[in-house]
Amino acid sequence: MKRVIQAMALAGLATLTVACSSGGGSTAAPSAAPSASAGASADAGSGVTVVAKDIAFSPTAITLPADTATPVVLDNQEAAPHNIAIKDAAGTQVFKGDIVTQQKITYNVGPLAAGSYTFWCEVHPNMTGTVTVQ
Amino acid sequence: MFATRTPLRLSDVVIRAAIVGLALATGYIHLTLGGLLFTLNAIGYFTAAAAMVVPLALAVRFRWFIRVGLIGYAATTIVAWAIQGPYFQLAYIAKGIEVALIAMLVIDFARMDGNPVDVIKRELANLNGFVAKVRGTAGASA
DSSP, X not given: OHHHHHHHHHHHHHHOOOOOOOOOOEEOOOOSOOOOSSOEXXXXXXXXXXXXXXXXXXXXXXXXXXXXXXXXXXXXXXXXXXXXXXXOTTSOEEEEOOOBSSOEEEEEEOOOOSEEEEEEOSSSTTOEEEEEEO | OBOOOOOOOHXXXXXXXXXXXXXXXXXXXXXXXXXXXXXXXXXXXXXXXXHHHOOBHHHHXXXXXXXXXXXXXXXXXXXXXXXXXXXXXXXXXXXXXXXXXXXXXXXXXXXXXXXXXXXXXXXXXXXXXXXXXXXXXXXXXX
């Protein structure tokens, strides 16, 4: 049955010509080691790692330097697809990363003004965390 | 309990198998996405796929309703995704499968049930007959 399902999925893929839309600047290069689960902060250039597992982020609070482009690593450790998107306090999306499955990906998050932001997974909107930019 | 089987042509079987396969495929994709909403969506597709082929008299009698329900279910899934996203490769594959599923269901409905207006008229007539029968039974026992 699984083969039949996979065959159907492949058939669907073959019939589709629509390309995947992805807006985030990202690379697949591995990066920094995982941070503590309570929170993680990044100096300019060093980056911060967020782990996605069991339909949840860890840590759920990260700190980024203001006005500085910073690498943010998403370490998706499960089969479910995840990404990181960031919106400001007004709800405006300021960053969108590529969706990955069982993969570690480094997002290049552009300079952000100081303030409080929310990051979330676009596939699972209940997966959220906070970004403090200071 | 089990329905009297009407002979199906090979094309009927192929269409029915395609419907079940497509429903299982998109259900499987949703299952891999994780999370409660996607899991429930997958269960819905698996249930509908079973209902399309189970030889129980009730399911056979209301197969037309299962077809319409599955069309609505798939269409709702597509519209919800179009509104909310996210737009990534696996989602496009799932939506392609669901569009194909709807097309196959429409074909199956047209072949097996005919004009939907006639189906509605027939079911309304059956419902009226059933209500009259129940009222008659209730009146006789009073």
